[in-house]
Amino acid sequence: MAPVAATSASIGLTWQAWLILIGVALLWAGCYALACWIWPFTACRKCGGAGRHKSPSGKAWRKCRRCKGSATRIRTGRRIFDWLKVTSKEAQ
Ligand SMILES: [Zn+2]
Secondary structure, three states, X not given: OHHHHHHHHHHHHHHHHHHHHHHHHHHHHHHHHHHHHHOOEEEXXXXXXXXXXXXXXXXXXXXXXXXXXXXXXXXXXXXXXXXXHHHHHHHO
């Protein structure tokens, strides 16, 4: 008897947990979308926001190939937003 009661209780908890999880995920997505709207750029992953790679001597350097020396990278959320904007424009 005890395991059955425990199972039904855990199902009830799981359903509520899912609701909370989805709510938190939506809240996080909303905050992330807002952050991507206000701050569309982040540091380049390859050069760490320096825009260049230094030689072992430290005197010579070359431009980062990934960001072409701009040291910035468009955030994934903003890229999705821009892609959606272009797609909706093409649909009209
Ligand atoms: Zn870079």
